[in-house]
Structures are given as structure tokens and as C-alpha cells.
Amino acid sequence: QVQLVESGGGLVEAGGSLRVSCAASGLTFKIYAMAWFRQAPGKEREFVAAISWSGSSTDYAEAVKGRFTVSRDNVKNTMYLQMNNLKPEDTAVYYCAANTAARLPLRFGYNYWGQGVQVTVSS
Numbered sequence: 001q002v003q004l005v006e007s008g009g010g011l012v013e014a015g016g017s018l019r020v021s022c023a024a025s026g027l028t029f030k031i032y033a034m035a036w037f038r039q040a041p042g043k044e045r046e047f048v049a050a051i052s053w054s055g056s057s058t059d060y061a062e063a064v065k066g067r068f069t070v071s072r073d074n075v076k077n078t079m080y081l082q083m084n085n086l087k088p089e090d091t092a093v094y095y096c097a098a099n100t101a102a103r104l105p106l107r108f109g110y111n112y113w114g115q116g117v118q119v120t121v122s123s
Contacts, residue, residue, distance in 0.1 A: 013122050018083050021080050024096075029077040035050035050105035
């Protein structure tokens with residue numbers, strides 16, 4: 001079955017950096033669009049970043065543009081989110097997701113989800 005497993009979360013001070021990873025199995029990772037979403041306490045889950053099947057096209061939420069970078073390694077079946085200049089408002093559970101109906105970096109239509117990883121940014 002499809003499994004998406006996030007790792008690399010933790011506690012970091014404001015202005016710091018962190019990289020989270022998403023290891024995929026049970027699907028042909030290299031042909032599908034992937035994305036990161038996040039959910040802060042008391043808030044709805046929101047889109048963060050998406051990447052096309054080849055990695056050549058990406059999309060970012062306005063709140064993270066210029067600070068976060070999404071990438072993927074189709075040999076290792078892994079997606080990454082490099083987060084720089086972190087702010088306390090970035091504190092959330094970060095989820096990776098796969099869209100097995102798309103190759104382009106869409107903001108919707110994701111049908112497989114990981115269990116999430118906590119990222120906490122202290123002020």
C-alpha cells in the first residue's frame with residue numbers, strides 16, 4: 001500500500017533553518033506531483049508548496065515564498081522541504097501528500113497523505 005513518511009521536524013529558533021523529508025513507497029513516485037501542507041493549532045490545513053513529477057516546476061504559498069524550497073529525488077523516492085528564516089507563525093504539523101492524478105504542481109486533488117511531522121519555531 002502507499003506510504004508517505006515524514007521526518008526531520010523539531011524545535012528551532014526564529015530565523016533558523018530546518019529540512020523535512022518525505023519518503024514514499026507503494027507508488028510510482030517519479031510520475032506524480034507531490035506537495036507539502038501544514039496545519040497549525042486551531043486552524044485549517046493549508047497549502048505550502050508543490051512540485052511537479054520531474055521537479056522542474058514548483059508552486060509556493062505566498063507566506064513561504066522566498067524562504068522555503070521544495071525539491072525531490074526520484075531515485076530515492078523522497079521529497080524535501082528546506083525551510084529558511086523560519087518564523088513563529090510557521091509552527092505547525094507539516095504533511096506531505098501525493099496526487100496520483102496529476103503531474104503538475106497543483107494545490108488540490110491530493111489523495112495520499114503522510115502522518116505529519118511537528119515543526120515548532122520559538123520566538
